[in-house]
Amino acid sequence: MKQLSIFLNGFRIDRAIGFVWLAAAKWTVVSIILLIAQTTATLSVLFIFKLIVDHLTNSSTDAIFNNLLVLIGIALGVTIIGNLCNALAGYTSTMQTHLVADHMQHLVQLKSIDLDLAYYENSQSYDKLHRAQREAPARPLRIIQSLTELGRNGLTLLGALALLLTFHWGVVVAVLVASLPVLVYRLKQADDLYRLHREKTASERLSGYFNQVITTATSAKEVRAFGFGPLMIHRFGELRSKIRASLQHLSAQGYRRQFITESAATLAGYGALAFVAHAAVRKSISLGEMVMYFGAFQVAVGSLRPTLSALAELYENNLFLSTLYEFLAVQKQVPEPVQPKEMPRPWQSGLRVENLGFRYPDTNRWVLDGITLTIHPGQIVALVGRNGSGKTTLTKLLCRLYDPDTGQISIDDIDLRDFKTADLRREISVIHQDFGRYHMTARENIMLGCPDIGSEDPAIVQAAQWADIHENLIRLPKGYETVMSRTFADGVELSIGQWQKLALARAFVRDSQLILLDEPTSSLDAAAEFEFFEKFREMAHGRSALIISHRFSTVRLADCIYVLDEGHLIEQGNHEDLMVLDGLYAHLYRQQASYYRDESQPTNVNK
Ligand SMILES: Nc1ncnc2c1ncn2[C@@H]1O[C@H](COP(=O)(O)OP(=O)(O)OP(=O)(O)O)[C@@H](O)[C@H]1O
Ligand SMILES: [Mg+2]
Structure with a gap:
């Protein structure tokens, strides 16, 4: 049953055709016309050959020679038209390829920018994206090419079988029945290949990652400084050889199946051929008819193999394209409001975080818990805390890259979830840590x-x-x-x-109305940092700001400082308040200040 459903799904090709139609309608129409012209040319030449041979056997006078020349001339003309159609079909297919590949990439890109940040912080999503990116550009067109091949060879096959049917139905049945196992095994092979590619996605991505480390500028310095290039190459090689071994195994099995089933089909075909020859010997068909049936037989056998291949490829390409459908079907976890509210401008009471709790998807740890804070319009707020205390996570929630699990964030008492995400993000100028x-x-x-x-x-x-x-x-x-x-x-x-x-x-x-800076000056020299914060209020120009920094010289200038520790807000107030409180802030501040004092008085340390 499962097999059957995969099979039927595999043949749902309407979406793929839709993609091709949207991307290259004009070229698709042209290619269909060319296809019909090509098939008509092939079958017409067969029929003209029958006329020629019958002419030769039935007529005795030389005057008939002129008619023969006319027939040969027509056959030549039709063949040349067939060749022209063939060349034009090649050109059409090239144009379709580019248009469809670009269109598909465009679809993947549109979906990629629409997805939540959470999607990019999850390994399974990356597998989906990787598969969609790999398969989307080429598969729809390959489906169309398979369809074209199926059309061209299938029509020719049908024509040839129709001719053979006028001879004997048994020949047609024999040819068709003998080809069934070939088809079944090709479909099975496509299923196995698809399953293997799915299983190997993570390994493929990982090998791609090692390759990237080896070949890109970002890691070039460390690759040389630490000399770990050969290690990366080794890891890459190991993964590739495992993937190759699986593919090799599958491929060997496929060719074995192909050889056996095709041999059986060939045997049946030659049996039918012998049947035709026998009829000619018994004179139950004319010589011209025998030539035509032989020709039809050759055409049937010649087009049967590509027809079956086209069917199998159609199935395979569509199966692989399902990875794109899977990607396009991913739902956003940060939904847009059904009835969005207007973004206030300017903000009256400002931004308020209330009893906020958050866990990253598929994790159990509360990264933020019970956070309550306010950023009034025009206020400069600082957020401090040790590494991993949840500061960056809070900025992601403020931009609605994630939604809180408990509590809420609001602007002028309107929940962030009631604004269109675009409207909200327009009001925030952000520099992320990375x-x-x-x-x-x-x-x-x-x-x-x-x-x-x-x-x-x-x-x-x-x-x-x-x-x-x-x-x-x-x-x-x-x-x-x-x-x-x-x-x-x-x-x-x-x-x-x-x-x-x-x-x-x-x-x-x-x-914007809020400036969100996550470690904005971590790489600035001391003078540049000092200057930046000197004029920060002027630049902020009445806007609110949330600054995250580990540098207390910066932090102390804020109107209000919030101290985060392991996801909890433990202190708040201005610099003086917090120093009096003598908690974590005062401790970290003194630690940093003493470090600077020690740096400036190195001799004291040794005393
Ligand atoms: N995408 C994620 N998925 C799961 N956990 C995450 C993710 N990003 C961060 N974390 C975890 O959340 C916690 C808080 O991280 P966050 O980046 O908010 O800390 P931070 O206070 O900004 O630290 P730092 O000072 O080092 O920048 C960390 O324990 C981290 O491991
Ligand atoms: Mg951070």
Whole structure:
């Protein structure tokens, strides 16, 4: 039953045809016309040959020779038209290939940007994405090619079988019955191959990862410094050889099955041929008819194999394309509201987090528990805590990259879940701890913070000035138009600190109501950091800000400081309040301050 359902699913090809139609309707119509023309040409030539032979055997005078020449001329013309159709079909297929591949990639890309962040933080999702990316571009067209092949060979086969039917139905039945095992085993082979690819997705991804470590700039320094390149190559090789061994086993089994079933079909075919020859000897058919039946027989056998192959490939391609359907069917876990509420502008009471609790999907640990805090309009709030205390997680929840498990986050008393995610995110300028470094021009790197503004908008230069990167940018070979990566022609490489400033500029270019900075100055030198926070209030321009930092010189400037520890808010207040409280904040602050004191007075340490 399971086999049957896979089988039937495998033959649901309407969606694949729909993709091809959407991507390349015009070329699809052309290819169908060419297909019909090609088939008509092949069968017409067969019929003309029958006329020629019958002419030769039935006529005795030389005058008939002229008619023969006409018939040969027609056969030649039809064959040349067939060749032309063949060449045009090749061109049509190339055009279809490009259009459909790009269309499919576009679909995968649209779905990829629509999915939740959670999708990208889960290994099974990556397997799904990997399979969809691998199969989506080529499979729909391969389905169409299989259909074309099926159409071309299937029509020719039907025509040839129809001719043979006029001779004897037994020949047709023999040819068809003998081909059934070939088909069944080809379908079984496709099933096994599909299952193997699914099982091996994680290994394939892992081997791809090792290859990436070996070949990309990101890890090139460490590969050389630590010399672990050979280890990565070894790991890659091990995985590949396991995958290869499974494929090899499956392939050997497939060819064995193919040989046995095809031999049986060939045997049946030759039996039918002998039957035709026997009839000719007994003179129950004319010589012309015998030539035609022999020809029809040859055409039938010649088109039977590609017809079966096309059927099997159709099944296989559609089975593999189901990985794309699986990917497209993934549901968002951060849903859009049915009746979205209007985003207030400006915020009146600001942002409030109430009794918030959160666990990452498929985990049991509460990463945030019972968090309550407020960020009033225009207020600069700092969030501090040890590594892993949940600071970055809170920023993800504020941007609604995840939804809380308990409690709520609201803006002016409206739950974040009631806003369209796009409306909410428009109000937040964020620099994540692992901010992006895009291999685009400096101008575009800043513009991405607000893609709707034109690349000539003065806000871009203004943001660069605020982030103190303007002077660096105008000194680059092509100024703001310089590409920010040496992996592309005429590109430059920035220092990490300069990248961080560029990311700050990207955050500032957006006219939002909340600035969310997760370790925004961790790579800045002390002078640059000091300057940045000196003018931060001016840049914030009345907007609210949440700054996460391990540097207490920065943190102490905030209006209010929240201290997170293992997912719990344990202290809050301004710097002076927290120092008086003498809790974790005061402890961490003093620890850092003493470190700086020791650094400045190294001789004291040795006393
Ligand atoms: N995508 C994720 N899936 C599961 N657990 C996660 C995920 N991201 C983070 N965690 C876990 O959540 C906890 C809090 O992580 P978070 O990144 O919020 O800490 P943080 O306070 O920002 O730390 P740091 O100061 O190092 O940046 C950590 O224990 C971490 O292992
Ligand atoms: Mg963090």
